[in-house]
Structures are given as C-alpha cells and as structure tokens.
Amino acid sequence: MAYNDSEEFPTQVKILIAGGFGVGKTTFVGAASEIEPLNTEELITTASVGVDHLGGIEQKSTTTVALDFGRITIEQHGIVLYLFGTPGQERFWFMWDELCAGALGAVVLADTRRLEDCFEAVDFFENRGIPFLVAVNEFEDAFRYDEEEIRAALGLGPGAPIVLCDARERGSAVSALRSLIHHLLAAVPTPSA
Secondary structure (H helix, E strand, C coil): CCCCCCCCCCEEEEEEEEECCCCCHHHHHHHHCCCCCEEEEEECCHHHCCCCCCCCCCCCCEEEEEEEEEEEEEHHHCEEEEEEECCCCHHHCHHHHHHHCCEEEEEEEECHHHHHHHHHHHHHHHHHCCCEEEEEECCCCCCCCCHHHHHHHHCCCCCCCEEEECCCCHHHHHHHHHHHHHHHHHCCCCCCC
16 A cells, blocks of 8 residues: 555554464464464474374474464555464563553454364453454364354453354455454444533
8 A cells, every 4th residue: 555745644553363282373473364364373393292183184284383473454544454463382472561551452253163163262351451353263173163052162342243254265254353443443432622
C-alpha cells in the first residue's frame, strides 16, 4: 500500500498467533503474511523424545523454537498487522510473556482432535486481559463441532468469538484476522458527545 505525504500512515498492530504444539501456527502466519515470513523452525530430534508430546501429530518433523513473524495490511481498515506466532511446546512458554508485550489481540488456533492443547493459550490471554478469538483449524480428519460445543469445551464466555479456518489457505487465515480486528474494534468504547 503506497502513501503520499498528505495521507495518514496506517495503524500498526501487534497480533499473537498462539495455540498448542502442532496446531498450525507457523502455517497460519505463512499463509496470511504478505511478506516472506520469518520462522524459527528446527528439525525435531531424538532430544525431544519424552519432552514433546507427538500424540496425534506423529508425522510432524519440525518445531518452532522461538517465534514466527509475518505482516499483512488490512487495507479496508488502514491497519498493518504484525503477526507473532508463539512456540507451542511447554518448554518454550517462557517466551510468551515477552512476545505478548504490546500485543492488542490474539488468535488462538485450536484443533478439535486435541482441543485440550489450546487450554493454556486461552488461560494465558484471559489472565492478561488480552482480547482473543479462537480459530478452529479444520483438519481433514477432525470431528466437526458447532460453536456452542467448542465454547462449552473451552469454558469460554459469549465475548470471545469462535471462527472456523483452514490455516493453509490465505483467504481463510485473513478472514480470521479480519474477525479479530472487528472484535477488537467492537471493544473500543464509543466517545461520548
């Protein structure tokens, strides 16, 4: 998006992409980003045996060891989103506090085959008062649940939106981010006259 001197610069917003190990955070950031994303994926080695739980994702061969980073411009709102994907393994959770500094919101990716893997992310953002939405990454072999079933399973109140997405598809990832922006804008108090 090009701006000249008379135009305002877009608002820049930091957004976290969080969730359990192997839920699709790196894929989501890569699909949504308009720039070549930065990722810190490394091969899973035998050193992670007994440390990282691969149940349900046995085919996973890499893991994020620090963060993923991408950027997308939401032109309709004049907003540039800086996407920070968190690592999913428990041993890297200490970085979440640093990554969340300055974040206005978050997307919590969920996998209905392993829904309990996103509990910590939901708790993390609830405890810090950071608005978030849950994006259910629709894996092909996953069961399909309606929004109220997912809301009940996660113990979410009516204020946290739940959307469906395919983290591999740009349009789907961008749609989830747009839903988050709408959620964030709806939470801004209207100035009194």
